[in-house]
Structure formats: C-alpha cells, structure tokens
Ligand SMILES: Nc1ncnc2c1ncn2[C@@H]1O[C@H](COP(=O)(O)OP(=O)(O)OP(=O)(O)O)[C@@H](O)[C@H]1O
C-alpha cells in the first residue's frame with residue numbers, strides 16, 4: 553500500500569516562509585473584476601466574468617483551465633491586445649490599458665522575424681525604443697547569453713530548433729525590460745523532452761532576472777513545476793475557480809515530480825479540471841455492436 557497523500561494545502565515551514573515573503577513584496581499586476589463578452593450567434597458569449605487577482609513582484613503565476621475558459625482572452629487583455637468589457641488592470645498600482653513594453657508577451661507559435669538573425673530579432677525592439685545600434689547590440693548579446701544561445705547569435709530562425717526559437721522569443725521579450733512577462737502556452741508546440749528542458753531553463757532565467765511571470769498552460773505538471781501559485785479557471789463563463797499555493801519547495805528539479813506534495817497538488821488540479829464522471833455512469837451506456845458476428849472482446 554502506498555502512503556496516503558498529504559493535503560495540498562499543507563506547507564513545510566520553508567514553503568510557508570517563502571509565501572509570507574512573496575506577500576510582503578509590492579503588487580506588480582492587479583486584475584480587478586475584469587470581464588469580457590464577445591457577440592455570439594445566440595447572444596453574447598461571456599468569455600471572462602469578474603476575474604480578480606494580484607501578482608506580487610518576482611512571483612511566478614500559472615493560469616490553467618479547460619479549453620475555452622478564457623485563458624488566451626485574459627492574457628491578451630493583460631498584454632493590451634484586447635480590451636475588457638468591464639473591470640480594470642493596474643500595473644505597479646496605476647490603471648493601464650493598451651500594449652506597452654512593461655508587459656512583454658511570448659506566444660505559442662513562433663513569432664520571430666524570419667529575415668533577421670537571432671541577435672537582430674532581439675535588437676529589434678530595443679532599436680524601436682530608440683536605443684542606438686552599438687548599445688542595442690551589447691544588450692542583445694547579454695540576453696542571448698542568458699538564454700544559452702551565444703553560439704547562435706548570427707543564425708536565422710529557419711536554422712533553429714523549436715526550443716531555440718522560443719529561447720530567442722524569451723530573450724526578445726526580456727530585452728524590453730518588462731515588469732511582467734506574459735507567456736501563452738509557450739512550450740505547447742515542443743516535444744516532451746525539449747519541453748522539460750525549457751521549463752528548467754525558464755526557471756533558471758527567472759532566478760536571474762527581476763521579472764514577474766504570468767504563464768498559461770494546459771499541462772498540470774508544467775503548472776506545478778513552474779508556479780508559485782496556480783490560478784484555476786473554469787469555463788462558461790470563465791471565472792476563477794481556485795487559487796492554489798504550490799507546496800513544492802524551490803529550487804525545483806525533475807525528481808520532485810513524484811514527491812507527495814507534487815502528487816497531492818496534481819490530484820487537486822485533476823479534481824478541479826477533470827471532475828470524475830459518476831462511477832456508475834458506464835452501466836447506463838448503450839452497447840453499440842459493430843459486427844453481427846457476436847465476437848465479443850471479453
Ligand atoms: N474574437 C473572438 N470573438 C468571439 N468569441 C471569442 C473570441 N475570442 C475568444 N472567444 C470565445 O471566448 C471563449 C474563450 O476563448 P479563449 O481563446 O480565451 O479560451 P482558452 O482558454 O485560451 O482556450 P484554449 O485552451 O483552447 O486555448 C471561447 O468561448 C471563445 O470561443
């Protein structure tokens with residue numbers, strides 16, 4: 553018999569102390585009663601309703617929820633690529649809307665300029681901000697070193713692997729010195745092994761940079777591995793269902809994937825996101841016979 557899992561709300565003294573410290577830090581991002589409706593064929597679609605949460609400086613928050621619960625809508629509004637129909641957003645205590653370099657975005661799809669090298673892609677935003685070429689070059693090199701692409705600075709995107717493209721996109725977003733880095737399923741298109749490497753790599757980058765991260769994912773393990781807190785959304789309408797303080801200590805490593813606190817958190821997320829169907833439901837399912845031969849499989 554395996555040991556029963558602890559309660560996902562149980563925190564070791566070290567983890568509890570870390571959360572106490574995070575809560576003392578200033579709030580970088582505040583979402584206040586945010587709502588978004590879209591016009592639909594059968595009346596308005598409520599993509600988001602009454603979403604409120606606060607993210608503290610250098611906190612790592614993941615947003616998880618079933619498909620269509622409004623995750624991308626939420627992060628697009630925070631990035632300033634869409635407008636809410638109600639509610640407000642505050643960055644460093646100031647109400648704001650519209651796109652701004654203080655909120656950098658990394659998308660799932662590769663969004664690099666194919667005609668520019670890695671370094672020129674990272675320099676692009678810096679030069680747009682009016683930085684002169686020499687300084688933009690030096691700054692871009694620092695970010696490229698940080699994401700581990702030093703040898704590929706003069707390579708074009710078509711010659712990079714998926715993971716390298718996303719590292720370039722992260723370097724490009726960080727070069728603009730954002731207060732909040734917004735990531736919408738940035739590793740969704742990567743194979744499992746590259747994805748695991750990128751998760752560890754992102755945590756390493758985050759440890760070295762003063763940046764707050766809001767990260768959207770479908771993957772329960774990814775959310776637990778990365779996050780301080782997980783915001784669980786539910787669909788139709790998109791609302792906050794629960795906010796979980798991840799009890800897994802930092803620094804994180806892959807051996808923690810089977811630790812009791814990791815498994816307890818995953819079980820809670822599964823309960824919230826994939827509620828168990830009634831155990832007797834299968835007894836009522838109609839049996840569909842595909843052949844007349846009576847060749848039962850059991
Ligand atoms: N531009 C739009 N016009 C109309 N409806 C939209 C628009 N964008 C999103 N929606 C609707 O809002 C809801 C939330 O969509 P959203 O893309 O934010 O979900 P999601 O959680 O990111 O889903 P997924 O996990 O599949 O990426 C859905 O019902 C979607 O159909």
Ligand SMILES: [Mg+2]
Pocket residue numbers: 623624625
């Ligand atoms: Mg989405």
